[in-house]
Amino acid sequence: MRNSIFPVVTVLGFALALFSVSFLVPLVYAFIAGEPTVEAFATGFLVTFVVGILAHFLTRRFKRELQPRDGFLLVSAVWSLIPAFCTIPLVLFFDTLSFTDAYFEMVSGLTTTGATVLTGLDTMPASINIWRHLLSWIGGMGILVLAVAILPLLGVGGSQVFKAETPGPMKDSKLTPRITETAKSLYLVYFVLSLACAISYKLAGMTWLDAFMHSGTTMSLSGFSSHDSSYAYFDSAAIEMVAVAFMLISGINFSIHFLAWRGKSFRPYAVCPETKWFLLLMFASVMLITVFLMAHQQYTTFSEAFRYSLFNVVSVATTTGFANTDYALWPVFAPLFMIFLSVFASAAGSTGGGIKMLRAVILFQHAVGELSRTLHPRAINPVRIRGTAINSQVISGVLAFMLMYGMSIITITMIQMFTGLEPIAALTGTIAMINCLGPGMGVLGPASNYASLGDFQTWVYSFAMLLGRLEMFTILVLFTPAFWRK
Secondary structure (H helix, E strand, C coil): CHHHHHHHHHHHHHHHHHHHHHHHHHHHHHHHHCCCCHHHHHHHHHHHHHHHHHHHHHHHHHCCCCCHHHHHHHHHHHHHHHHHHHHHHHHHHCCCCCHHHHHHHHHHHHCCCCCCCCCCCCCCCHHHHHHHHHHHHHHHHCHHHHHHCCHHHHCCCCHHHHHHHCCCCCCCCCCCCCHHHHHHHHHHHHHHHHHHHHHHHHHHCCCHHHHHHHHHHHHCCCCCCCCCCHHHHCCCHHHHHHHHHHHHHHCCCHHHHHHHHHHCCCHHHHHCHHHHHHHHHHHHHHHHHHHHHHHCCCCCCHHHHHHHHHHHHHHHHCCCCCCCCCHHHCCCHHHHHHHHHHCCCCCCCCCCCCCCHHHHHHHHHHHHHHHHHHHCCCCCCCCEECCEECCHHHHHHHHHHHHHHHHHHHHHHHHHHHCCCCHHHHHHHHHHHHCCCCCCCHHHCCCCCCCCCCHHHHHHHHHHHHHHHCCCHHHHHHHCHHHHCC
């Protein structure tokens, strides 16, 4: 047992100690601004750091190379335990906030879901909002992708962790020869784009504080805001256009951004079919909803309909969850269609959720091939991406993923309906949680939040967010007997 668990605890302890540094950002701000949250963040930092250091040093003699099962266990443990430590400042500062709601809020941030149980965002200490937005930015590319760059210093490889952490069906392709360099490259691109986003927001009219906070939740496609009314608070077309541009950028595979940056060329975007499908889908969907809103007389001018369609379609489709109006008041086709887009629109390797565009394309091509084989049984029509035939093992994995994805949505929806949640809220809320989208419909719509849920319902949705962020198998494999057999 020690040989199987303690090596994971060693790295988990290091990850906790490393993560504790993030508490210092809101702590320093609170100290300088004289906010009453200094003690809460200081306590969070000390508890997380001490627990992490103790866990690491008490088990480091069991250190060894991580095996595949170790990677799954470590990723699941980090993503489920770190939010518990993140709750410390919230529970200490808010007298009426339960641990259940605080945990939901922190899981929502780290998984880049952006669903919230908090109200009064405009008036609460800025350090609390900084904390929420910082967690979303950290979660955007994955906590462990950053840690992977440090793992070789501990004498353990990061390959298995990186595979378990990275979203998408084909996880073996590497941008650089070493997995550590890959992690560093991705974070460099992520950081530079985040900085560009913050500067763009400032130039568009945001304050520096709002610009930095919202750049974090835009690049991570999280959807958290420091204002209860989200982007309706700014009521600025310029700010919305900045958000749309960077949401589209974040919905594209970050590997493509890296290759374009390294090659000083836009060619990687042009030759990537997934990027073209993503952008074409966004354009067609925005135009469809614009015409639909005009036909139903929701807006009087085309420019107004286009503005609200563009922002909200891109926001929901990329699983961000920002809103500049209560689109739940639109004819029901529009919000349901946007939630449908969130299932598959974002590219693999992006910070978005859902099944990813690449899986959808593979499924579509596979289905078309099967239809062809019913007419021509001897025909060979392999699924191809960029002209390369996809391995049958990848296709099997995609089919298995879709089965688990569908079963998870049905099961969690039924559980929530059994506990009394209205059907439309249960279904759209479940899809929003698993896709890491945020707002659903009904009582969970963009003008509401998740504070109305009971404790059990909240825990179910916390699990759903983790399930979706880690793409089903990383967590579900832990519940199989084979995983725990030697």
